[in-house]
Amino acid sequence: xxxxxxxxxxxxxxxxxxxxxxxxxxxxxxxxxxxxxxxxxxxxxxxxxxxxxxxxxxxxxxxxxxxxxxxxxxxxxxxxxxxxxxxxxxxxxxxxxxxxxxxxxxxxxxxxxxxxxxxxxxxxxxxxxxxxxxxxxxxxxxxxxxxxxxxxxxxxxxxxxxxxxxxxxxxxxxxxxxxxxxxxxxxxxxxxxxxxxxxxxxxx
Numbered sequence: 725x726x727x728x729x730x731x732x733x734x735x736x737x738x739x740x741x742x743x744x745x746x747x748x749x750x751x752x753x754x755x756x757x758x759x760x761x762x763x764x765x766x767x768x769x770x771x772x773x774x775x776x777x778x779x780x781x782x783x784x785x786x787x788x789x790x791x792x793x794x795x796x797x798x799x800x801x802x803x804x805x806x807x808x809x810x811x812x813x814x815x816x817x818x819x820x821x822x823x824x825x826x827x828x829x830x831x832x833x834x835x836x837x838x839x840x841x842x843x844x845x846x847x848x849x850x851x852x853x854x855x856x857x858x859x860x861x862x863x864x865x866x867x868x869x870x871x872x873x874x875x876x877x878x879x880x881x882x883x884x885x886x887x888x889x890x891x892x893x894x895x896x897x898x899x900x901x902x903x904x905x906x907x908x909x910x911x912x913x914x915x916x917x918x919x920x921x922x923x924x925x926x927x928x
Contacts, residue, residue: 726751726780727792728770733757734828735789736777737926738892742793742885744922746800758844789892790820793885805885815879819886827864828893833857834900858903869907876916883920891917 727743727750729736743750755761755776762774771778771787779786779795786792797806807813834857837849868890872878878886894914897904904910917923 725782726753728753728755728767728776728778728780730755730757730776731926731928733776734831734892734895735775737895738889739777739779739789739792739796740926741888741892741920741922742796742805744925745805745883745888745920746796746803748796748800788824790824790885790889793820793889797885804882805888807880807884812880816884816886819878820889823886823889823893827868827890830857830860830864831893831896831900831902834861834902835896838900839896862903865902865904865907865910869904869910872909872913875909875913877913887913887917888922891923 725748727736727739729740729752731737731754740750740752755767757776761767762771762776767778768774770780770785773787775787777787777789777792779792781795786795794806797803806816833853837853837857841847841849868878875881877883878890891914894902894904896902897914
């Protein structure tokens with residue numbers, strides 16, 4: 725299987741982390757976002773949204789990083805990252821959806837204003853957008869921090885796709901100056917994820 729990715733993309737990182745944790749070897753194909761390779765006709769045939777990552781499994785193209793994680797797990801006999809029991813899987817799924825619908829969009833606001841805009845030379849951060857992003861991230865961080873009280877991992881008492889998905893989003897926590905300093909449970913959990921080989925092998 726081949727993964728089209730960018731190393732600074734948190735979406736790409738969660739797919740790569742899942743593959744590493746599952747023991748799946750991927751043929752990694754970098755996509756130069758700054759040069760607009762994701763908007764080329766060739767790339768748009770794989771993903772009309774023009775975004776990374778995209779998984780190519782012998783001509784089956786799959787975009788959306790959380791879906792890629794699930795697909796990789798489904799192709800790994802005996803894996804434990806994505807439980808098969810209905811309630812256990814639903815528990816993981818709810819956090820994957822929360823990652824995609826709440827945490828990722830919130831973090832993306834501050835990542836755009838404080839990291840991507842300066843990198844692309846698109847001007848200074850918009851104070852109103854920064855304030856909006858800080859409020860959104862604070863709300864999400866409090867939810868996750870409260871959930872993690874007394875827990876080692878996000879779901880099912882074990883490392884799952886949920887941990888990898890959420891942690892990948894937080895890879896920009898320092899550069900984007902995410903307002904999570906007071907979230908002690910979140911920080912303890914994040915430190916555990918950062919000790920994983922899958923995390924270390926996907927660091928820039």
